[in-house]
Amino acid sequence: MSTTDDFRYKSHELLIELDAATNHMMMLVSARKVAGFEWSEAAKRQKLAYETWSAFLYAPETDPMPCLDGRASGSYGPLAD
Template identity: 60%
Template sequence: MTSVDDFRIKSHALLMDLDAATAQMMQLVSARSVSGPAWEEAVKRQHDAYVHWNTFINNRDGADPADAS
């Protein structure tokens, strides 16, 4: 596979994770459950997913952000 394909596949996987985390938060908003442990966990998950995606997109050496942890 080319590096462009690898980039596209990894970016898509990270975006799917970010989308799932955001959807989880929005479900809690719809349920009017925006405080407590479930909310805090959802906020952390969404934040972490965004950080991983953003780091990957802006990383110039192409390394996977999960490998840098």
Template identity: 55%
Template sequence: MTNIDDFRFNVATNQLMMLVVANEVSEFRWDEAAMRQKVAYEIWARLLYAVETDPMPCLDGRPSNSLVPPKD
């Protein structure tokens, strides 16, 4: 994940929180900020979940290129 994507997500979330504190949760500004946060979250989540790691091979003794657990 790049720092700019994390930054965009944090900024979008902070803008929503500021609108909640200001009790502005039903106007055009809210809709716009909610949409920005939704898009930023989707990008952030796509980057976050794109990395597939399998920590189990070192724990269960199977080869690191195998997704099948060893038979007992």
């Protein structure tokens, strides 16, 4: 599987959770339940879903090859001392 497919799959998974958490909060607003334990749990779920999505989206890209081919990270030459 290509990295694009991996990105799309993980994005889809995270966005489904974010959408579900946001929809749950909107349902609570419609039901006038914007305080208490249920609201707090829904808000935590939505916040965690957003933070997880954001961390995935803006994760630093790493080059896996230095550890595999013996060169220093960010270089084309041999391992740095």
